[in-house]
Amino acid sequence: MPSLRATVKHSNHWAARLLRGAVYGARNFTLPVPRPVVVPLVKGFIALRAVYYWLVRVFVCEPFFKAQCARYGDGVRTGTFLHWIMGAGDIVVGDRVHVEGKVSFIFASILPERPRIELGDDTYVSHLCTFIAARRITVGRHVHIANGVTIFDSPGHPLDAERRTAGMAPDPEDIRAVCIGDKVWIGTGARIFPGVTVGEGSVIGMGAIVTRDVPPYSLAAGNPARVIRSLRPARDGHDAPTLPATTIATHP
Template identity: 30%
Template sequence: MSEQLKHWLKSSDSPFAKSLFQFAKAIRNPQIWVIPGVHSLLFKLHLLISTTVSEMARIFYYTPLFKSQIKGTKANLYLYSGMPQILGKLEISCKDNTRISGITTFCGRSQGEYTPKLIIGSNVDIGWQNAFSVGRNIILEDDVRLAGRVFLAGFPGHPLNSQRRAKGEPDDECQVGDIIIKQGAWIGTGATVLAGVTIGEGAIVAASAVVTKDVPANTIVAGNPAKVVKQLKDSL
């Protein structure tokens, strides 16, 4: 009955139905006047409280918890937006002055007798909603920058054969590889780097690029699959 009434209100040409529909929309989404000065003050108070609570959680909760799960000097580690998710079998080490978004997932491959390793250098930025699938090793050297939604795919998680995938079997060793991002490289928003790839020193990977092979130092690559589109001067 209610669905029929809703359909009638939305589709009827009757002025009464149209008026009733507008009234129903108004009472479902009530509004109040913005009071000059009062609501702007409340907004500033809200920001002050939320920022203070967020900073206290970062300093006294998220950062020490995350540090307890990783190795390395990890001095001046700066987490923001919570704490990264750690999945699977994974060893993480981190040097100093690194910034990591809490909306990030670090996943280690569970198959194999070895322990996958994520090695993070100094002065590294790991942006919002990054996902690392560490097959054997992922190495981020000093001064590396990763923008948002970067995917480092060190292992696929599934075999190539469809029948084996349907049975839930894991990937094969031949599908697994290291990912090495050399000093000063910058990975753009939404880029994907596949297993076995090395990004050269000072290189730039454009947004949404899919990197399937090694990237030379001091170049810009773009596209799917990514190709060199510009050579950078060493001085830059």
């Protein structure tokens, strides 16, 4: 038997048509907005929201993050989320570092030495970034890291299937430190693999899979990432040709 809803939807009976009209009217009903009344209410709501999130950031989120840092500098800021910090390791943060949104710091205690994540002065880390350290991840000064970037120094599991099935840790030689140089810009969704060094002043494109070192002042993009061109001025004094904007990920 057809359901009541299907009957009402397809019936030509006056009651069904009346009900369909009432539902349509309710779904499309709107009220006029008297601006002298509504605009002050909206501005008041926005002001209260700003105060609320300021209080959450200053008195909850930033103290929570700083309390879990081995050392932090002056002017360190967070967003209005509690960062996800898991495992035993050291977070060392320089001056004026801004860790926005919700960022994950994950430590794997595999090696004898304590794992470490360092963020240099004036570095900006955006929402949903992930740092996974079993040895060491070093991020330089004035680095911009866009949304959803993952940087890890360990594969997490052994390559050998039997060892992986047995729940064993990866081989120590597969755990290799990652170094991000000063003034680097890493685009949205990029992945920086173990052992990679990104040279000073380089740009990593959106979604790039970086498995090899990137020379200083280079633009790298793709899967796997390759150097597209140098970012240094050409020998004749003119800058190198500009690539399309879609090649480079935007920074928040």
